[in-house]
Amino acid sequence: MACCLRPVLLVIVTAWLMLAVSAARSETLSIGKGEAARSQWTQMTPPAEGWTSVALPDDWSKRWSDFSGVVWYRLRFSVDEPDRPRDVMFDYWTLAGAVWLNGALLHRDASLVEPLSRSWNVTRLFTLSAPLLRKGENELLIRVSGLAGQQPGLGSVTLGAEGELRAQFSRIILLRHGVPMFGLALSAMLGLFFFVVWAMRRSETAYGWFALFALAWSAYLLNQLVESPWPFATSGQWARGTILAFTLACTAFFIFMFRFAERRFPRWEALIWSYFLLSSAILIFIPEERLEAARIILSISFVFLFLAISALFLALTWRSRRLDYIGLNLCNIVVLAIGVHDLSLFSGLIPGTMYVSGFASPLRAICMAVVLAWHFVGSLSRVERFNADLVAKVAVARQELAQTLGQQHELALAATRMEERAQLTHNLHDGLGGALVSNIALLEHDPARLAPERFLAMLKELRDELRLVIDVSSGESGEQRTIVEVLAPLRRRYGLLFESCDISCRWAIDELEDRTLSSRQSLDLTRFVQEGLTNVIKHSRATIVDVSARGEGGRLCLTIADNGRGFVAAGTEMKGAGLDSLQARAKRLGGKLTARSDPAGTHLQLVIPV
Amino acid sequence: MQARLSTILTRLGCAYEALHFAGCLVSARACLAARRFSMVLVDVGLPDGSGIDLVKDCRAANAAAPVLVITAWRQERVVLAALQAGADGYLLKERDDIEVALSIRSCLVGGAPIDPFVARRILELAAPAAASAALLSAPHAPQLTSRETEILGLVAKGLTNREIAEVLALSKLTVEVHVKNIYRKLAVGSRTEAVFEARGHGLLS
Numbered sequence: 001m002a003c004c005l006r007p008v009l010l011v012i013v014t015a016w017l018m019l020a021v022s023a024a025r026s027e028t029l030s031i032g033k034g035e036a037a038r039s040q041w042t043q044m045t046p047p048a049e050g051w052t053s054v055a056l057p058d059d060w061s062k063r064w065s066d067f068s069g070v071v072w073y074r075l076r077f078s079v080d081e082p083d084r085p086r087d088v089m090f091d092y093w094t095l096a097g098a099v100w101l102n103g104a105l106l107h108r109d110a111s112l113v114e115p116l117s118r119s120w121n122v123t124r125l126f127t128l129s130a131p132l133l134r135k136g137e138n139e140l141l142i143r144v145s146g147l148a149g150q151q152p153g154l155g156s157v158t159l160g161a162e163g164e165l166r167a168q169f170s171r172i173i174l175l176r177h178g179v180p181m182f183g184l185a186l187s188a189m190l191g192l193f194f195f196v197v198w199a200m201r202r203s204e205t206a207y208g209w210f211a212l213f214a215l216a217w218s219a220y221l222l223n224q225l226v227e228s229p230w231p232f233a234t235s236g237q238w239a240r241g242t243i244l245a246f247t248l249a250c251t252a253f254f255i256f257m258f259r260f261a262e263r264r265f266p267r268w269e270a271l272i273w274s275y276f277l278l279s280s281a282i283l284i285f286i287p288e289e290r291l292e293a294a295r296i297i298l299s300i301s302f303v304f305l306f307l308a309i310s311a312l313f314l315a316l317t318w319r320s321r322r323l324d325y326i327g328l329n330l331c332n333i334v335v336l337a338i339g340v341h342d343l344s345l346f347s348g349l350i351p352g353t354m355y356v357s358g359f360a361s362p363l364r365a366i367c368m369a370v371v372l373a374w375h376f377v378g379s380l381s382r383v384e385r386f387n388a389d390l391v392a393k394v395a396v397a398r399q400e401l402a403q404t405l406g407q408q409h410e411l412a413l414a415a416t417r418m419e420e421r422a423q424l425t426h427n428l429h430d431g432l433g434g435a436l437v438s439n440i441a442l443l444e445h446d447p448a449r450l451a452p453e454r455f456l457a458m459l460k461e462l463r464d465e466l467r468l469v470i471d472v473s474s475g476e477s478g479e480q481r482t483i484v485e486v487l488a489p490l491r492r493r494y495g496l497l498f499e500s501c502d503i504s505c506r507w508a509i510d511e512l513e514d515r516t517l518s519s520r521q522s523l524d525l526t527r528f529v530q531e532g533l534t535n536v537i538k539h540s541r542a543t544i545v546d547v548s549a550r551g552e553g554g555r556l557c558l559t560i561a562d563n564g565r566g567f568v569a570a571g572t573e574m575k576g577a578g579l580d581s582l583q584a585r586a587k588r589l590g591g592k593l594t595a596r597s598d599p600a601g602t603h604l605q606l607v608i609p610v
Numbered sequence: 611m612q613a614r615l616s617t618i619l620t621r622l623g624c625a626y627e628a629l630h631f632a633g634c635l636v637s638a639r640a641c642l643a644a645r646r647f648s649m650v651l652v653d654v655g656l657p658d659g660s661g662i663d664l665v666k667d668c669r670a671a672n673a674a675a676p677v678l679v680i681t682a683w684r685q686e687r688v689v690l691a692a693l694q695a696g697a698d699g700y701l702l703k704e705r706d707d708i709e710v711a712l713s714i715r716s717c718l719v720g721g722a723p724i725d726p727f728v729a730r731r732i733l734e735l736a737a738p739a740a741a742s743a744a745l746l747s748a749p750h751a752p753q754l755t756s757r758e759t760e761i762l763g764l765v766a767k768g769l770t771n772r773e774i775a776e777v778l779a780l781s782k783l784t785v786e787v788h789v790k791n792i793y794r795k796l797a798v799g800s801r802t803e804a805v806f807e808a809r810g811h812g813l814l815s
Binding site: 488 | 704705708709712725726727730765766767768769770772773
């Protein structure tokens with residue numbers, strides 16, 4: 001990449017030199033003329049013949065086109081007072097070189113054959129003193145190794161009193177080394193930073209493209225700073241690599257601009273990538289002798305691409321009031337203006353010597369950093385605002401939800417209370433109420449028939465009904481109970497009673513473990529068994545009772561059989577009211593009662609669905 | 611209730627003069643201090659405290675006399691608390707006179723009246739995995755033998771002691787001894803655990 005910026009840099013340095021010259025009085029002297037002669041790559045002594053007069057700075061490709069090899073420059077100057085040391089400053093030599101004063105070596109680059117050292121952008125200052133410095137005529141001999149396609153030659157050489165050129169030298173070093181180094185560091189740092197941002201957040205593609213641009217640009221800037229040929233095997237590869245980095249940077253910048261404007265132009269992008277791939281292929285495969293032309297064409301085309309996308313971005317975001325867009329546009333315009341200014345200056349359209357393009361790279365990097373940081377912070381602020389909104393909305397929603405839930409809860413509570421009250425009323429009405437009404441009716445119609453036992457039974461029934469209502473209402477035994485659980489206390493109690501009456505009672509309870517009954521059903525079943533067994537104890541005079549409860553499909557089959565004297569013998573009372581009561585309970589259980597009684601025994605069978 | 615019990619007891623052959631009634635915890639304790647009783651019937655809900663405390667007092671005063679709880683309370687916590695305090699039986703007031711009489715008689719002749727629902731609760735208590743955590747924690751659970759567990763299982767199914775004796779080929783007396791042992795184990799568990807007493811007070815206050 002000695003090619004692209006060479007004229008610009010050259011002029012910048014010249015400008016600085018001229019400024020310095022105007023500032024200094026006295027002995028500063030630019031050596032404008034010398035002699036040059038060609039030789040072989042390996043020859044380490046100047047040729048005897050072939051010397052021709054040249055003006056400095058010299059690009060020998062204009063004189064000896066297609067010559068790649070070593071050119072010797074011989075510069076002569078005279079000194080009056082050899083005891084006063086003098087400074088000599090070589091602006092550059094392209095690419096590698098060595099310097100002798102009066103036959104004594106002053107400096108030699110590390111590699112004078114391929115891969116060549118890269119001194120094309122390196123300014124050197126030497127202090128010359130006695131005894132090397134002689135009174136009268138002195139001779140500087142410069143051996144330059146260069147390649148045809150890379151502007152081979154020697155830059156301007158300046159002589160001055162000792163210390164006189166120091167300030168100037170420092171300024172040139174700053175310009176040639178410091179500023180690009182600063183730009184490279186900034187660019188690489190930004191590239192890495194946004195690469196990491198993109199890697200962690202793939203959706204921010206603009207950052208990814210900017211990272212690629214910045215890193216490629218850093219690679220491109222290396223060309224101005226690196227003096228050793230590493231990592232390339234030849235200077236030609238260096239040139240190819242540099243221009244490749246430049247085209248990649250331009251392409252990435254192109255895509256970045258689209259993404260930053262939050263736009264996609266698939267066809268244009270495909271076209272750009274195709275062009276990039278094509279130019280890459282050209283750069284890689286083009287023969288060495290055509291490289292120079294290809295480099296210039298590609299460089300110019302990509303510079304135009306650079307300018308085109310800047311203009312396109314301006315067009316895309318012209319109406320936007322977003323500060324990051326405005327900032328990027330301003331940045332592009334400044335870079336554009338720098339380019340236009342320097343080109344105008346270079347071509348003599350406007351007078352003056354103040355070239356500023358050397359500062360474009362760090363300036364752009366700083367601008368981009370500011371713009372992207374602004375963009376980044378903007379995104380963060382949006383996220384924060386969104387979060388704050390979200391928190392507020394969540395709070396509101398939560399409040400509403402709490403309110404709704406509270407209302408629902410109250411409604412549910414009210415409904416539950418209503419339901420409970422209704423249930424209680426229902427239980428009271430159906431159970432206790434029903435029992436009361438029927439018993440009152442019985443008493444009213446036929447008070448004389450009512451034996452004290454019946455009266456007692458009525459009251460006990462009422463007590464049971466009340467107990468059930470209380471149990472259900474208080475939730476005490478509202479849960480379902482298994483039939484076995486229901487029958488166990490009965491079995492125990494009547495077992496004891498039958499034992500005390502010397503009646504043998506046999507129970508058979510099968511396949512009922514998992515059948516459950518509600519409280520109401522439990523009570524009715526309990527009462528049914530109680531009444532059936534009480535009848536046996538009180539009236540039947542039986543000696544054996546069989547109680548069996550079997551599960552049959554979805555039904556419970558309960559049988560109470562005794563070997564007593566039967567209803568008829570026991571008297572009408574038992575047959576009438578007792579059987580009625582059993583029938584009523586069977587009906588309430590939704591089941592069917594079959595009663596068979598003869599003098600040999602009584603058989604009650606209740607079948608209910610469970 | 612007092613009249614009902616006195617009728618039942620006199621029908622069972624007790625002399626009316628031998629019966630003493632107390633209406634509250636204080637007078638009951640005075641009675642206990644004054645003489646020895648061959649049997650004590652205690653209601654849980656007393657006007658000035660819990661009958662369960664009285665059960666403990668009775669146990670402390672005379673370990674031999676049977677103590678029967680007869681009450682309207684049916685909550686399992688109360689039942690277990692009473693048994694753990696050392697009661698020999700738990701009767702519900704709502705039962706018929708004849709059932710109450712049978713239980714008292716059984717108790718007087720050295721038996722141990724036990725209701726299927728009481729048996730079920732004890733079984734749940736003895737198998738901590740199945741026991742409700744609100745009832746008792748594992749350390750209070752009585753360590754029942756397999757025979758005792760078997761008997762309790764049969765009781766819970768509703769078998770009478772005589773039937774159990776037939777099923778297990780034991781004497782009825784042996785079955786009753788087992789039941790008494792079960793009660794005693796419950797009581798031992800409670801006596802060693804002051805914590806439980808506090809809980810008992812708490813839930814009855």
